[in-house]
Amino acid sequence: AQSVTQPDIHITVSEGASLELRCNYSYGATPYLFWYVQSPGQGLQLLLKYFSGDTLVQGIKGFEAEFKRSQSSFNLRKPSVHWSDAAEYFCAGRRGSARQLTFGSGTQLTVLP
Amino acid sequence: EAGVAQSPRYKIIEKRQSVAFWCNPISGHATLYWYQQILGQGPKLLIQFQNNGVVDDSQLPKDRFSAERLKGVDSTLKIQPAKLEDSAVYLCASSLGERGDEQFFGPGTRLTVL
Numbered sequence: 001a002q003s004v005t006q007p008d009i010h011i012t013v014s015e016g017a018s019l020e021l022r023c024n025y026s027y028g029a030t031p032y033l034f035w036y037v038q039s040p041g042q043g044l045q046l047l048l049k050y051f052s053g054d055t056l057v058q059g060i061k062g063f064e065a066e067f068k069r070s071q072s073s074f075n076l077r078k079p080s081v082h083w084s085d086a087a088e089y090f091c092a093g094r095r096g097s098a099r100q101l102t103f104g105s106g107t108q109l110t111v112l113p
Numbered sequence: 114e115a116g117v118a119q120s121p122r123y124k125i126i127e128k129r130q131s132v133a134f135w136c137n138p139i140s141g142h143a144t145l146y147w148y149q150q151i152l153g154q155g156p157k158l159l160i161q162f163q164n165n166g167v168v169d170d171s172q173l174p175k176d177r178f179s180a181e182r183l184k185g186v187d188s189t190l191k192i193q194p195a196k197l198e199d200s201a202v203y204l205c206a207s208s209l210g211e212r213g214d215e216q217f218f219g220p221g222t223r224l225t226v227l
Binding site for chain 1: 116117153154155156157158161168169204206214215216217218219220221
């Protein structure tokens, strides 16, 4: 089945430290991939998306993600985490011809002062 | 620009009761989505509308869930009768195009079924 997997349920980092959240996909062709963030009591907000082209994608709030076909991965990174980044992060994907977006199960990020 | 609006924000009901959720998408967005997000999981698409027509309802439990989008704008999702396992956050999202390349989400309705 075509899907998106987030292997880490919960990650804790100190403020100012770097961050990498993992996402693996299992689509046959090049998928369309997304990262969303969900703060408590709020809806999801799009951080960035990858359709084709440059494999390093820049997003909002200082986030970036790199598409690696050889590893079937689309990991989210940030060089220096702020306390306000504490939230739940969802990777999502779809095949190029599909309408439906499939979400991973999410990674909860805790930021220590 | 106003975002996606949803109401109510919270709802507590007993099993076998009925409940309805309302969504007002971003103006001009042709596509509207309803997702179910169970605690600890990612959102799961229940139904997708393109204008006022259904384009995907393959994961909607049609024996108890129904949805409509009147005049291609507002939408209502109904559960009748509710079961304990329906406890979840129900998210509404909208997008300009059909492919949902950038979906804008509302704050969700948290449903608790006792």
